[in-house]
Amino acid sequence: MSMEHPEKQKNAVKSVVDQVMDGIISQIIDGTLHPGDKLPTEMELCKQFGAGRNSVREAVKSCRPTASCTSSVPTAPL
Numbered sequence: 001m002s003m004e005h006p007e008k009q010k011n012a013v014k015s016v017v018d019q020v021m022d023g024i025i026s027q028i029i030d031g032t033l034h035p036g037d038k039l040p041t042e043m044e045l046c047k048q049f050g051a052g053r054n055s056v057r058e059a060v061k062s063c064r065p066t067a068s069c070t071s072s073v074p075t076a077p078l
Helices: 006-012 018-030 042-049 052-069
Strands: none
Touching: 006 052, 018 052, 042 052
8 A cells, every 4th residue: 555645646637628639649759740730639639548529628628729739610709
């Protein structure tokens, strides 16, 4: 049994959104995707990362400002 603080234990496990975002960023770093490329569709990303549609959407939203990701799925204007 770990004597580590519970808050640190909770932070050690990455959310699905963070895992998908890390995967997308890793693909940019390793050259599979290039900055400015359109991402695969949501369904393709779901299959690739074994994640749900909402998790993939959140990951794409989160990585846009940091990694210049763009989606091939049109978004509604704000």
